[in-house]
Amino acid sequence: MTARVDPNLHREIARFGGHDVDLCMNCGNCTAICPLSEESGGSFPRRVIHLLQVGRTEKLMQTVDPWLCYYCGECSESCPRDANPGETMMATRRYLTARYDWTGLAGLFYRSAAAEIAALALVGLFVAALFVLFHGPVITGHVELNTFAPVHWVELGDLVMAAALTFFLLTNAARMAWMFMGGTEMFKISPAVYLRQVPVFLSHFFTQKRWRRCGSGGSQKRWLTHVILVSGYLSMLTLVLVLLRWFQTDRVYAVYNPQRLWGYYATAALLYGTVNFMVSRWRKADPMHRFSEASDWIFLVMLFLTALTGIVMHALRIAGLPMATYIAYVIHLAIAVPMLVVEVPFGKWAHLFYRPLALYLTSVKEAGASRVKAPVEAAA
Amino acid sequence: MSGEKKKIGVFICHCGGNISDYVDVEKVREEAEKEPGVVLAKTTMFACSDAAQQEMIEAIQKENLDGIVVASCSPKLHLYTFRAMAERAGLNQYRYTQVNLREQCSWSHRDDKEGATTKGASLVRAGIAKVRLSESLENSRVDTLPAVLVVGAGVAGMRAALALADLGLSVHIVETENEPGGWTAKLGPAFPSNRDGAELVRNLREAIQTRQNIALYTGAHVAEKSGSVGQFSVRVRLSSGESLQLKVGAVIIATGFDAYAPAKGEFGYGLPGVLTLPEFRHMLKTARGPLVFNGRRLGTVAYLYCVGSRQEPDEGHPNAHTYCSRTCCAAAVHTALLVNGLDPEVNQYHLFRDMRTYGKNELLYEEAGRKGSVFVRWDPGDPPEVQEEKGRMMVRVADLLDAGERIEIPADLVVLVTGMVPRPNQDLVHVFKLPLGKDGFFNEIHPKLRPVETVISGVFIAGASQSPKTIAESVASSLAAVSKSAALLLKGYVELEPFVARVDTARCTGCNECLAACPYDALEKTTEDGRQAVRVAASLCKGGGACVPVCPEGAIDLLGYSDSEVTEMIDALAREAVHA
Structure with a gap:
């Protein structure tokens, strides 16, 4: 199945505090240093940020990754581009909370x-x-x-x-x-x-x-x-x-x-x-x-x-x-x-x-x- | 010349074990000593050391030697060292012969010390044989003309012309197009300064116009060349149809590149929403605000990297080439920044294989990301597909950074990030006899040590005619070519090695067979004592030796590599082979 991208997702996430998504170059230092990523079999935070950049809204809704992060912030400290992956994960949780809420x-x-x-x-x-x-x-x-x-x-x-x-x-x-x-x-x-x-x-x-x-x-x-x-x-x-x-x-x-x-x-x-x-x-x-x-x-x-x-x-x-x-x-x-x-x-x-x-x-x-x-x- | 009477010295180098670990240098020395004419045979730890050279000089002077053999490393390393040493000792430098005991013997026969020693002795014997017949030769000297021909008036050629003119040399620039400036004038703002290329070119052109000693010929072609380093004569065909004969001491080739042209259907090329990067840049040149494409405001652009590059040609990509143009990544991210400057709302997807924004261009890559450009990596085994759907372009790609999941990007415009290909410069290749590298660009002698020189003395290459380059790199290489040509011409003369053909006019019958064999037109007809003969123009002769075997009378010999010298060397080698 081929997923259609939504080019506006990274702009949308900025409104929830994810201001640094665009700085990420997907090097994966954040995932390497994350104490929880490997045991979860996941690839977060890198992959979550990539989904945000590319505009994979639907996949983002289906992934547990944002909820696996408890924000120790080691990723943000090791990020070579200061892209603050930890805060991006936080913003993603805010965004998801907003998406779940039908009242708006x-x-x-x-x-x-x-x-x-x-x-x-x-x-x-x-x-x-x-x-x-x-x-x-x-x-x-x-x-x-x-x-x-x-x-x-x-x-x-x-x-x-x-x-x-x-x-x-x-x-x-x-x-x-x-x-x-x-x-x-x-x-x-x-x-x-x-x-x-x-x-x-x-x-x-x-x-x-x-x-x-x-x-x-x-x-x-x-x-x-x-x-x-x-x-x-x-x-x-x-x-x-x-x-x-x-x-x-x-x-x-x-x-x-x-x-x-x-x-x-x-x-x-x-x-x-x-x-x-x-x-x-x-x-x-x-x-x-x-x-x-x-x-x-x-x-x-x-x-x-x-x-x-x-x-x-x-x-x-x-x-x-x-x-x-x-x-x-x-x-x-x-x-x-x-x-x-x-x-x-x-x-x-x-x-x-x-x-x-x-x-x-x-x-x-x-x-x-x-x-x-x-x-x-x-x-x- | 009687070789037997010559007093010859032989010096055999240990090379600190490099040679002596595998070759029994003492045995070789003993063998050498037995050769007729050898009055002195010594071993030395490092022949190239100052102390050893001094010892050799003293030996030459004390024994009054007529010739020496140094058996050490490859002549590539120390030929000139020992030639200079011989001259200091008062011995003609061409009375010295170097035998390569290291690369050709010890290093290549580590498994067979005995064999290596036998071979070493043979090689030294051959060297002695050559020295025995060697003559004193003098370098020839050619006066150089203080003028340079620059072929191509792009940014590299124009910048070279200015620098040469400011060094006091006359410059002729020949440009095939009707306007100077090449690609730089056509592609809008240039990275990293963002200054308009047309403006750069205008400034260069204005500066050229203020120099009295630069002549620019546009719409002109190089037609013919004769002469050699320091004394070239080049015929240029002008747009008017007339011809011009230019006399120059050196030539700089700066003919630039062609943009890769995708085949129809290659990544959707030919569809209304698919452009190459140069085509897109052309479109951007006149834009001042939000971009309109095919009657719609540009919403999403997808850049497809490595189109035509790093790929074997095949049915769908008949013009593809395997090398990387290395400038296109930076050009693409720079273009994305230009687009963002015109309209920050445009979504820009970069579908890349590997990002190569080396050096300062890394800043462009980072800046493009910061401004919202999205980078999706793909695998060459699973390349993106471009299709037209409902009036828009649809790009489908397996996203390597998301475990190869397939995504589709609806785009208003797909930009094929194409690289640089060599110009079809067959005329120039033919006129200057310039060698091409395997990628089809002009080839330098050595990429690190002699980066702008060609095997044709006095002909230099600069800019993207040599390989894909940015403007900054093109200018840097053109200035390198300037300093190489100025160093050559400002001295006023060049010395040429004396290894040229010599015609024994007494035996020459004037049959002219040799004239056809010479690729450098270095032989000319003459009359000697009222009969037909052939003469060698020493400044043109490259010592290629093509004339020697075709002469039915055996009247031509190559100085430094005469028939008798080579025959003696072969005999010396064969002698040992019989013994063994």
Whole structure:
């Protein structure tokens, strides 16, 4: 089959931060030095860059290579032309995330920081407005959060939001699978194979274990920081989406109570991870943090502010300041909700989902191929 | 001449083991000593060393030697060393003979020391035989004319003419076309400076016009040549039909190249969207903004490299050649930069085999990539295909950088990156007797050490007539030819080796058989004591010896290689063979 080229692909990728694709001369130094490329049987980053240059859009959608890279940045450091292959891989993931999203919002946000900030502000103002218009009685004698913001109403809002996020995320994931597997080809593999490979998704989702072998210097530490950040994030998500009734109580439990301990862990992990990554991006200390697109900053800042406002609100409530607690609560939600609504399906958060999904689909492809191949070999 | 009475010295060189490890030099010395006339036979560690030369000089003077043999390495290395040594000792340099004991003996017979020693002794014996009959000879001297003929008024020829004129030499430039400038004037901006070629040529032409001692003849052809180094006489046919006789001391050939012409159908050549690189450059010359081709704004260009180059000719590529023109890669990426400058939106695909943008041209390659040119490598065993589909060109190629996956590139224009081929210069080849290399370009004597000289003394080659070259390289080689010709002519004379034919007029019957045999027209009819005879023009004679065997009277001999000398040498060699 002969593939038609799309001469505009390398211009398109520049809009997602891949500004140096044209500098590459395909020497392959990046692939030679990449600690993950060989074991994956791949030829990345070189081949991904070549696909971008030549304009192989369809093949790019079907290759797992961009998702195999965890950006240790050794390729960028060894590139004789300063073509920054690591950043190109990053930009490719942004581009793919935008392509998976059927609403077009992801693409819009990646290409325009203004649009992303406006969306965050809009959702934030909407949340604030809801509280201004519909809050419960304001008790000023002592802190009674569940009267100001009754937990069952907040939980309802939570669930509506979760349903919307799940809808967008799953439809985009379906699109990704469709593109990745080559359209109808995906149905040629038995559903049993899809089912059997689910553990692959789960293990990569929770551990990002391949990252530990990425790069020689400091990769373990970066991986650990990231794992801590993810665990904090997932803790927070579980507390506010699943366990809100247990978590948002007016009674202040003892400090060693699991409710408080888990909350503290989530907050601490979020603060530690975000501050760590923000400092690294600011100092451009790691190769992977040398180039920061607006989308990278926005996600970190929003996560950081979510954790910060959460802890501030908690402190005010312990201090027994009712009005300040209520206001802090509204601000906290006016940051947390847009962070979730914008970032999960359309923003940087999505990589948390797409990367393990790509690895999972690759396992499915391989398992499916060996299954299809076996009878042919037997017949031969 | 009585050879027997001559006192001969023989010096045998160890060459630091190169010879003596395989040839028993002491045995050779003993054998040499037995030869009649040999009054001195010595071995020496390095004959070429200053100390050894000094020893030889002292021996020549002390023993009052009439001739010497040095048995050492190839004469290519030290012929002139020992000739000079002989002259310093007061011995005529042609009374010395070099025997090649190293390349022709020790190095070639490492497996047979005894045989090598026997052969070495024979070779030395032959050398002694030659020296025994050798005569003192004097170099001949030819006055040189302070004028140069430059053939071709391209950038190389024009630049050479200017440099020669500024050295005080008269210059005649002969150009077959009606305008000077050659390809440089026709291809637009030139890399790496991006200055317009036409402007370069205009500047050169204006500079030429200010020189009193340069004459430029356009529409003119070289018709005939006589004479030799320092004293050429060349007949030039002018556009008017008249002829001009030019007297010059040296000739620089700078006739340039032809562009490779693909056959119809070769990579789609002949289709409306397929051009060669020179054709595309011609189109770009007048462009000032976005390019329009076949009535459409140019969207995508595909450059197909190595068309006609690095390929055996076959049915589809009857004119192909196996060499690499090495300039086309740089020309193609430079063209891509020009296109990008006119319209940055144009997509440019470069389908290459190997990228050869050597030297500073690497910067052009990098810059082209930076400006969005895409490079796709293909395998010569699976070349790209060009077809017309729905009014556009479709190029299909197996992308080597993606494991040979097949891709198709819809292009508005396919540019065949063609190389340089030699001009069909049969007239010049015939007139100047210039040898051609296997690629059909004019051949130098030695690519590294004598890069602009030809085997015809006084005739130099420059520019792309020698091999594919960039403008900068052409000019560099033309200036090299300038310095070689100026070094020759500014001295005022040339010395010629005395190895020319000699006619024994007493025996010559004037049959003129030899005249037909000489390729250099060096023999002429004359009258000697009132009867017909033949005379040798020493300045024309190359010592080729073609005249010697055709003479029915045996009246012609070659100085330095006389019949008797060679016969004696053969006898000396054969003598040993009988013994062995």
